[in-house]
Amino acid sequence: MRDAIVLFVNGVRREVRGDAAFLTVTDWLRYEERLTGTKVVCAEGDCGACTVLVGRPGGDRPWRFDPVNACILTMAQLDGAHVLTIESVARDGALHEVQRAMCDKHGSQCGFCTPGFVMAMLGHFEHHPDEKASPKAVANHLTGNLCRCTGYLPILEAAADVRPEKYESVVARHHSADIASSLGAATKDSLRIEDSARGTIDAPATLDELFALRAAHPDARIIAGNTDLGVLVNKQKLWPAGTSRRAISLHLLHELDGATLEDGVLTIGARATLGEVERAAATAAPDFSRLLRVFASPQIKNIGTLAGNVATGSPIGDTIPALFALGAEVELSSARGVRRVPIDEFYRGYRETVMAPDELVTRVRFAALGDGATFRVYKVCQRRDLDISFVGAAFFLAHDGATIREARVAYGGVGPTVLRLREVEALLVGCPLRDEAAWERVAAAVEAAISPRSDLRGSEQGRRVLAGNLARKFGHELRGEVFA
Ligand SMILES: Cc1cc2nc3c(=O)[nH]c(=O)nc-3n(C[C@H](O)[C@H](O)[C@H](O)COP(=O)(O)OP(=O)(O)OC[C@H]3O[C@@H](n4cnc5c(N)ncnc54)[C@H](O)[C@@H]3O)c2cc1C
Ligand code: FES
Ligand code: FES
Numbered sequence: 001m002r003d004a005i006v007l008f009v010n011g012v013r014r015e016v017r018g019d020a021a022f023l024t025v026t027d028w029l030r031y032e033e034r035l036t037g038t039k040v041v042c043a044e045g046d047c048g049a050c051t052v053l054v055g056r057p058g059g060d061r062p063w064r065f066d067p068v069n070a071c072i073l074t075m076a077q078l079d080g081a082h083v084l085t086i087e088s089v090a091r092d093g094a095l096h097e098v099q100r101a102m103c104d105k106h107g108s109q110c111g112f113c114t115p116g117f118v119m120a121m122l123g124h125f126e127h128h129p130d131e132k133a134s135p136k137a138v139a140n141h142l143t144g145n146l147c148r149c150t151g152y153l154p155i156l157e158a159a160a161d162v163r164p165e166k167y168e169s170v171v172a173r174h175h176s177a178d179i180a181s182s183l184g185a186a187t188k189d190s191l192r193i194e195d196s197a198r199g200t201i202d203a204p205a206t207l208d209e210l211f212a213l214r215a216a217h218p219d220a221r222i223i224a225g226n227t228d229l230g231v232l233v234n235k236q237k238l239w240p241a242g243t244s245r246r247a248i249s250l251h252l253l254h255e256l257d258g259a260t261l262e263d264g265v266l267t268i269g270a271r272a273t274l275g276e277v278e279r280a281a282a283t284a285a286p287d288f289s290r291l292l293r294v295f296a297s298p299q300i301k302n303i304g305t306l307a308g309n310v311a312t313g314s315p316i317g318d319t320i321p322a323l324f325a326l327g328a329e330v331e332l333s334s335a336r337g338v339r340r341v342p343i344d345e346f347y348r349g350y351r352e353t354v355m356a357p358d359e360l361v362t363r364v365r366f367a368a369l370g371d372g373a374t375f376r377v378y379k380v381c382q383r384r385d386l387d388i389s390f391v392g393a394a395f396f397l398a399h400d401g402a403t404i405r406e407a408r409v410a411y412g413g414v415g416p417t418v419l420r421l422r423e424v425e426a427l428l429v430g431c432p433l434r435d436e437a438a439w440e441r442v443a444a445a446v447e448a449a450i451s452p453r454s455d456l457r458g459s460e461q462g463r464r465v466l467a468g469n470l471a472r473k474f475g476h477e478l479r480g481e482v483f484a
Pocket of ligand 3: 111
């Protein structure tokens with residue numbers, strides 16, 4: 001059993017033990033390593049000022065470096081990883097091509113957001129070093145970064161000004177196969193960080209150890225990507241200062257990595273990031289992949305997991321209505337064995353699930369869409385990127401020619417949990433796919449079936465009207481009258 005986190009920072013090996021292991025990555029970088037180029041503004045994953053590149057093995061990514069928000073990561077998650085900060089970018093005092101472009105195009109004014117923008121841009125260019133970045137690709141890649149000075153245009157112009165022939169890979173400069181294998185060797189065994197004041201974080205290296213720990217400490221929080229938990233901790237809603245924590249991190253469990261399509265079934269491991277699922281679902285369920293394009297930001301999707309979204313069980317969790325409509329099942333495992341629960345039987349009430357105290361989510365599965373199946377998912381929020389849903393809806397229809405044979409309809413944001421609307425599904429079965437009057441009846445049935453509430457995001461009435469209109473919109477789209 002190890003008692004120290006092992007990682008590399010900008011090409012240099014570090015070991016972290018004791019109370020430092022409980023810090024956020026930004027606090028550790030800034031206060032322990034004196035790497036103050038990584039900034040903190042919001043401390044909740046929204047602004048991107050804290051963006052660093054994290055390289056890890058696993059899933060569809062044998063040592064892939066991606067930008068993540070360091071402010072909501074806990075140090076334990078960096079065990080076995082290589083972190084590159086803004087200090088790694090310039091070489092011997094000479095600016096990197098991305099930094100040069102930011103200066104030349106006036107992409108920096110007060111400069112507070114600039115390190116985060118540079119690291120997020122590197123996240124794009126490291127994967128496409130030989131290509132001139134398309135404005136759309138860059139804009140999408142920077143949706144997790146906010147700037148209150150420049151108005152963004154100079155930053156986008158800077159990205160367009162990066163010359164592929166002058167681009168030097170920062171990863172290639174700092175990372176190597178030797179570092180990868182030394183981290184692999186150093187993190188083979190399980191990790192336990194104990195601190196009398198801060199508590200205990202376990203990171204088991206095998207599933208058997210995981211299940212034993214889960215059974216022995218059912219109150220311990222599972223840490224997957226920490227994108228929900230990290231915000232709660234920073235807001236002092238979980239483990240406030242002075243209290244002790246018990247957590248189990250999944251970061252060493254490579255059996256739970258990846259999202260793979262085999263024999264027509266997409267199997268998503270509990271450690272698969274939302275970014276990996278977005279890529280893997282592109283063929284299995286293209287509209288699900290399209291939904292994930294507007295899920296959070298690249299930084300969140302590079303570390304947050306689908307299993308975390310399912311387990312946290314928010315009624316406005318974006319993936320859940322889609323998974324209901326796709327007929328997904330949740331694999332729950334413990335030392336007692338494995339069981340598979342249809343996702344529409346997984347939730348018992350507001351953020352309550354049927355998971356027993358010794359169980360955890362190990363995988364989520366759904367069948368790829370076949371011929372004669374139509375699947376559509378909608379997320380409605382106040383802005384396109386980095387926003388939480390007001391209402392979400394998903395429709396699956398299996399049809400023989402133009403007649404609906406089977407339907408699954410699910411809505412989020414209109415009740416204490418995501419709701420499957422079986423009465424609406426019953427109305428759809430046997431209907432002509434493109435019959436306008438049928439879809440009008442469906443919209444009315446949706447409005448009657450749901451139980452939305454008014455809150456800060458909107459009124460009960462607004463949600464009800466919107467929910468009905470999403471059914472009408474789907475009907476229009478089926479008739480080819482509206483194109484998204
Ligand atoms: C800036 C920002 C933007 C966001 N945008 C969106 C958005 O657009 N749409 C949306 O739906 N959500 C959004 N979220 C919420 C969050 O990113 C997602 O819910 C994400 O999927 C959580 O995954 P995670 O791996 O980070 O979970 P974690 O934070 O690690 O865990 C979340 C919860 O699930 C439990 N858990 C995790 N894995 C398991 C498991 N395998 N078994 C049992 N329990 C488990 C944890 O104990 C915890 O209670 C956003 C969050 C942030 C900070
Ligand atoms: S400080 Fe804003 S995302 Fe981390
Ligand atoms: S340059 Fe000031 S916040 Fe972006």
